[in-house]
Amino acid sequence: MPTTLHIAAACLFDARGRLLLVRKRNTRCFMLPGGKREADEDALSALERELLEELEELRWLDTAQPLPDDLALLLRDQVLPALKRLPSV
Template identity: 75%
Template sequence: MTTLTISAACLFDDAGRLLLVRKRNTQGFMLPGGKAEPGEDALTALTRELQEELNLSLPAHALQPLGQFRAAAANEPDTWIDASVFQA
C-alpha cells in the first residue's frame, strides 16, 4: 500500500457553505489541497496548493489546524492518505 501525505482546507464562505472540488474524470468531491513536496511542511504545502489550484492566497494565520486524518484515497487504488486538515 502506498501512503500519500496531503494537506487540505475546509474553506467556508460568509453563508457557511463549504467549498469542495473534483478532479477531472472522477466521481468524488473532496476538500481543496494536495500532496506535499519533499521537505515541505503541511501549512506550506496547503498555501502553495491553494494558490496553484484556486488562485487563492491566504496568510498562514487565516488557516487554523483541525487535525490529522488517515483514510483510503478516493481516486487512487491501494493508496492511503495522511491528511493535515485546516479551516479558513
C-alpha cells in the same frame, strides 16, 4: 509495507456552515481543496502550492494594510468587513 501519503487540505466553511469542495477537471467526485505534500514541505506550504495549482493564482492579503484595487467587489464590500467583525481566534 504500506505507503503513507501526507496531504494538506483546507476546511473552509461559510456563514451557513457549508463546507467548500472542489472537483478537479475530468473527475466525478468532489473533495476538499488541497493535495499531497512534497517530502520537504510543511502543511501550510503544501496547501498554498496545491491551491495555486488548482486555481492558477493565489495571494495572501494582509487585511491590516490598505486594500489593493483589484479585489472583487463582494470580497471588498462584504466579506472583509464581515471578517473584521468576527471575534479574534
